[in-house]
């Protein structure tokens with residue numbers, strides 16, 4: 001992956017428009033610590049930061065002084081006690097909306113460089129695109145939509161408690177909420193956390209290869225990011241937003257990585273359907289579901305079938321009247337005291353896994369085909385939205401195909 005990003009060094013251009021120049025003058029005037037970074041647009045990752053000089057491993061790449069941090073702690077002080085009714089993210093989002101409405105704000109040079117839209121984020125998708133999301137991702141995006149709505153209601157309630165409240169539209173609030181969600185940093189590890197917007201630092205893009213340390217340095221009274229890997233002049237400098245799979249990155253940040261070792265496919269939905277189909281005894285379905293429901297998270301990755309999934313299938317493969325569960329064999333497997341219940345159970349497990357993966361694969365292929373027939377208007381929501389969605393389904397198909405090969409190998413050894 002590193003090589004892929006290096007290659008693109010020949011595919012960037014520097015951002016040096018009036019807004020960026022104004023922003024840099026604003027930083028310099030207030031003595032923002034100098035960096036070896038400049039804003040550039042890269043072919044594969046869009047706008048990000050490029051090294052203007054070689055950067056050594058262990059160097060601080062950016063240092064944002066407290067005076068430049070828009071932090072939730074600070075906002076609680078600004079807005080008074082009533083602001084305690086809002087959690088950190090809605091408070092930051094509201095503040096951002098109010099700053100955008102203020103023609104006199106000193107933050108204008110920063111605000112001018114914030115994204116104008118979030119059309120690659122699934123939360124903004126029109127129904128035709130939303131309907132093509134994998135089911136677990138669709139549920140999470142739905143929850144995110146509800147969270148934004150609930151936060152917006154809380155903000156409207158809060159505004160009623162202050163004098164001359166501003167009018168805040170849902171559209172402007174959602175934009176600000178997404179700005180905070182895609183760009184904020186966590187300044188401390190206090191419970192509830194102190195979140196902050198941090199100019200310049202928030203131009204750094206993500207790669208899972210980036211090794212960094214970050215945190216508030218009381219000596220310099222700044223939030224600092226140190227890189228543990230060196231960069232050459234002209235290379236894009238990255239940070240690491242965390243060990244996220246592509247569906248999580250897509251949901252939270254609106255892009256996907258070309259390769260991602262954290263990708264997985266969830267088979268929860270298919271496992272429940274299989275349990276209903278295979279178990280004749282209603283009582284056994286109820287008992288097994290009770291046992292399994294708390295587990296969930298039945299996933300496969302490339303060359304890795306989760307232990308939880310195998311355990312769940314071992315239990316489902318036991319017939320309702322089978323005494324093996326009560327005899328403790330399934331329990332022994334869960335506790336790591338035995339590898340499997342017996343050969344026959346294990347064979348059934350892999351046959352079931354073949355069924356699950358085949359079903360999930362067929363569905364994924366159907367979704368891929370459906371994406372090809374989407375109306376132009378949907379595609380124009382943002383061309384990358386469709387491009388990323390295609391990649392999500394392609395990765396899903398690849399993981400399922402790989403697992404099916406592993407399942408066949410396992411079945412041939414089980415005889």
Ligand SMILES: C[S@@+](CC[C@H](N)C(=O)[O-])C[C@H]1O[C@@H](n2cnc3c(N)ncnc32)[C@H](O)[C@@H]1O
Pocket residue numbers: 044045046047048115182183202203204205206207252253254255256
């Ligand atoms: C903290 S901001 C980084 C700066 C941002 N690119 C900008 O122009 O303001 C996070 C956003 O950057 C974009 N981004 C970050 N890493 C990326 C990557 N590796 N590839 C593509 N887009 C990326 C996504 O849109 C994400 O929501």
